[in-house]
Amino acid sequence: MDVPTTVKTALADQPVEGAVCLEAGAGVGNTTCGLLDAGARHVFAVTNDADHARLVRDRLDAEQSTRTTVLRADIRALPLPDDAVELVTAHGLLNVVPASSLGSLVGELRRVAAPGSRLVVDDYEPLPDDAAMRELVSLANAARELADGRPALTFYAAETVRDLFVGRGWHFDRRRTLLDPVPWTRHHVLVHANMVRDAADSLPDEFADPFRRETTRLVHDIGSESAGEMYSLAFRLPEQTEP
Template sequence: MDVPTTVTTALEDQPIDGATCLEAGAGVGNATAGLLAAGAARVYAVTNDADHASTVRDRVGRRAPDRTAVVEADLRALPMAANSVDVITAHGLCNVLTPSALETVATELTRVAVPGCHLVVDDYEPPPADAAVRELFALENAVTELADGRPALTFYPATMLRRLFAGHGWTVDRERTLLDPVPWTRAHVEAHAEVVRSEAAELPDELRDPLLAELERLVAAIGKESIGEMYSIAMRFPG
């Protein structure tokens, strides 16, 4: 199983061998693959996205069925017992959570953590003011707010996430940089553009058309860009 360098770097100093682990927000299963490669006894890959769940099952679950459980569930109400997980990963999760959802998820992650549990949160600093992709993300947020009443993305500084989890009793072991700069590839830009197109389809023509025109201008102008920072914070719940 191919594991991105960002995941292996984030996990390399964690006690994963033989541990019961939770990947909070499974996405395509990058952290699940990393946890299994590092010797996890069992990994619960939790996502509320059916397509992501199917991808993780195909990519990871079938290769290690006795060590992997893909769970379709809302992270704000985990179907897991209290004090049941040794290691938790949140790799690129927080930026897709609103502040209120993030607070609820932090509460749930704390609930399922055993005393001495390790938590690794990997995410992105807010893009610099001069970043071209910042305009794309702002447009994505504007369209999803109009369509669904919620932003698609919220970029939290590392200091804010440290304070949030400290309020739930977690202590910080270390913080490190995973990417600087972050390579926003053409594929990344197109993926965010596709979110805008999909959400804009729900809007009336007089709103949709100028927003989509601005989107295509931004996509052509950006192409690809390397800017910003991805960080990793390792924390521990008191034992």
């Protein structure tokens, strides 16, 4: 199974072999596959999306399936006991988590991590002001805010993420650049355009039509673009719980 280079790079300095791992926000299972390839003893792959859960299961061969538990659940309320895992990954997760939910998510990841655990968080810096993709992301956020009161995407600066986890007891280890610039291919542009259209479909036409027209214009104008940075942050918990 193919594991993206960004995942391999993020995990390269982590003690994956023999570890019980959690992939928080499994998506299509790229990091689950990376953890299994690197020798994880067991991986809990958690997603709240039924289609993603099915995709992850379908990617695994018989041997890998014995080392994987795919869970459909809210990451803010993980169906795992305290101190259940030794390595936590969140690859491309935080950008789909609104600021109002960050605290509960970070607290839950801390709860299930045993003393001495490692944590790897990979995500995107806010897009530069002159990036055309920034316009499309802003449009998706505006449409989603009107549709259901929450943004589609939020790109948190690495320093913000670092401070958030350090504030919950994690010790910061390192920052690594995974992509610079980030290649936003035409496929990525169309995925983000569909975010706008999906949100607009739930709005009255007088609000939806301007979103649809602007989305069509941006897709044509952008085509593809290289902009922004994807980063990887690594943390660890102390071996003993600090008072």
